[in-house]
Amino acid sequence: MKNKYTFLMIPPDHGPTRQFQVTLKGRRLVITGLCSLGLLVISLFSYTLYLSHTVGSQQAQLAAMVQLEQENEVKDQEIARLKEESLQVTQDISQIQELELKLMSILNLDPSETPSFSTTGTKGTASAGLSRGEAAPFASQAVISDPEQISHELNLLQDYYNLALAYQEEIEHTPSLTPLKIPLTVASEFGYRRNPFGGYSKEFHNGVDFPCNYGTEVYATASGVVSVSGYDRVYGYLIEIDHGNGIETIYGHNSRLLAKVGDKVAKGDLIAYSGNSGRSTGSHLHYGARVNGQTVDPLQFTDFTKEQ
Structure with a gap:
């Protein structure tokens, strides 16, 4: 038949042969269908590759985000620790200033003319000095940034203050001041x-x-x-x-x-x-x-x- 295609299907066991006839239009439809199916398979395969790549990329990003979250958590903990440490330092400095004023009052020192407390001397020399009613060592205060050192300074100053309290009456009755509140020179010594x-x-x-x-x-x-x-x-x-x-x-x-x-x-x-x-x-x-x-x-x- 003109403009028709015949397809023969011969079974391997030499059974009855079957034939199918497809018109030119049907052939085109079959070819179009096969091409469409091929394109569909190719598209699905490409999409699968795309999804695989996207999932891999997102997994890497997710891992990076998890790591950033962990780092942020560590930093948040460090910030919290620093805030707590800063608060403690502020409290220690406040106590140091309060103890300085109390100690200066006991020793009859003028805060406006006396530099801040410093641990230039040792506890032994300070103890010996206060036992005679003399002033504890006061000197220019160095810049202190180590919280542990500030805490150490506070503990030492507390020791001086406690010692001053113990010897307060003796300090009050020991002539450790100079009799004139002017720049002094000695015209004639002892x-x-x-x-x-x-x-x-x-x-x-x-x-x-x-x-x-x-x-x-x-x-x-x-x-x-x-x-x-x-x-x-x-x-x-x-x-x-x-x-x-x-x-x-x-x-x-x-x-x-x-x-x-x-x-x-x-x-x-x-x-x-x-x-x-x-x-x-x-x-x-x-x-x-x-x-x-x-x-x-x-x-x-x-x-x-x-x-x-």
């Missing part, structure tokens, strides 16, 4: 010196002379009771304070006396105004001390550095 009134003779100077302007304020270097307040032919207007434990201090050549015999004075109290009274060659303060009745260098109780 010990033998040439006679200031001329000649080549020597005399024993039982105190320290601080030159100062007439009328400069004079302060008690420790707490105690005024035992002498009046005029002396050598020391002029004179004040003596009994601090207990056998310690006395002397303030001579004043122009005016404020404290009277029997007055209880606290460390740092204003007691007189300097002058040039008595056996004196100029306006100055004669400052002396006695321990158990024996004259001693009054500067042995302070950290004052002598300047000529």
Whole structure:
């Protein structure tokens, strides 16, 4: 038949033969169907490859995201630790400042003129100093960034403060201050010196002379009771304070006396105004001390550095 195709199907067992006839149009439909099926298979295969690649890429991204989440969790924990550490440091510094002020109050130190606490000295030297009523070591504070070191500083300062409390009364009655709140120089030291009134003779100077302007304020270097307040032919207007434990201090050549015999004075109290009274060659303060009745260098109780 014209424009028709015949397909014969011969069974292998030589059974009855079958034939199919397909027109030209049917052939085209078959070819089109086969091509469409092929394209469909190719498309499915391509899509499968695409899905496989996409899934692999997403798995890599998912793994990266999981790793980032773990890293973020670690960083969050570190940030939380740093915040807690920062809070502790802030609290420690606040306690340090509070203890500094308390310790300065016990030691009669001026916070505006005293640098921050530093552990320059050792606990042993600090203990020895405070046992004599002297000030704990204060020095310029170095920059501290290590929280453990700050905590260590706090513990040391707490030790100093506890020690100061234990010796507070002794500290109050030990003449560790200087009697004048001005830059000091020593005009005449404790010990033998040439006679200031001329000649080549020597005399024993039982105190320290601080030159100062007439009328400069004079302060008690420790707490105690005024035992002498009046005029002396050598020391002029004179004040003596009994601090207990056998310690006395002397303030001579004043122009005016404020404290009277029997007055209880606290460390740092204003007691007189300097002058040039008595056996004196100029306006100055004669400052002396006695321990158990024996004259001693009054500067042995302070950290004052002598300047000529």
